[in-house]
Amino acid sequence: MNDQRNLAPDSTAARVALWRALHKGVDAAPHVFDDSIGLELLAPGDDWRQRGDMDPQFTRPFRASIVARARFIEDLVVEEAARGIGQYVILGAGLDSFAQRRPEIASRLTVFEIDQPGPQEWKRQRLGELGFGIPPWLRFVPVDFEAGEAWQDRLMAHGFDDRKPAIVVSTGVSMYLTRDANAATLRQIAAFARGSTLATTFLLPLDMADPEVRPGLKMAEKGARESGTPFLSFFTPAEMLALAHEAGFTQAQHVSAADLTQRYFANRSDGLRPPDNTEELVIANT
Secondary structure, eight states, rough: OTTGGGGGHHHHHHHHHHHHHHHHSSSSOOOSSSOOOHHHOOOTTTTTGGGGOTTTTTTHHHHHHHHHHHHHHHHHHEEEEEEOOOOOEEEOTTOOOOHOOHHHHTTTEEEEEEEHHHHHHHHHHHHHHHTOOOOOTTTEEEOOOGGOOOOHHHHHTTOTTTTSSSSEEEOOOOOGHHHHHHHHHHHHHSSSSSHHHHHHHHEEEEGGGGGGGGGHHHHHHHHHTTTTTOOOOOOOHHHHHHHHHHTSSSEEEOOOOHHHHHHHHHHOOOOOOOOTTTTEEEEEEO
């Protein structure tokens, strides 16, 4: 693939995709989320499960959190599509595979994947190599955030209709932005057409997390800092809800790990569940 190593997804996006695949490989049924597309795109080699960050026991709570948020968001998108929403915007799309896994739903929408130009071009090429292609309802929207490009302008240039409502999703992004940048993004989305919905994750302060996952979170924070993409923002649920209301959303709701556990992990024999007070969600409406 020529010089694609320079274009490939960052380590965080790759890890999330591999954890999604690992869930089906090591966790008992019923599986909360079934996604091996990211694994196919990455083609990491037969020994990928031997990587330190793929250890089944150590990654267990984080893996549960990743598949829980993915399932919740996908269920939300399906619900929004059923009520007539026709636009789906994914901020920081990375190796999201909704368009490939759920074409029966995605083809009823216009799906806009926003990401950095290099990794997005890599993904485009890999989808072609694997035979998925790029259907007309899937729009890749490259945005050079480091150069200060405005993502809303790029979105409009790729056919987004700001007169119509949309569902906007942002997962695993808020911690890399300053508080001011998070507030600005929320204001931009709150100005979308009435009837739009935002689903966003946020990271709680590390000392609030369940004790058993704090070491892993601190390792992730250290790794992010050393790789040049440090965690910049942590929010309590109350702070995140206040930020959404201040941005102009008419309604905002916190979705906790306990909510996700009740919805997707009840009565499991293996006790798999997302940890409390790590990465949780807010759903906000215009």
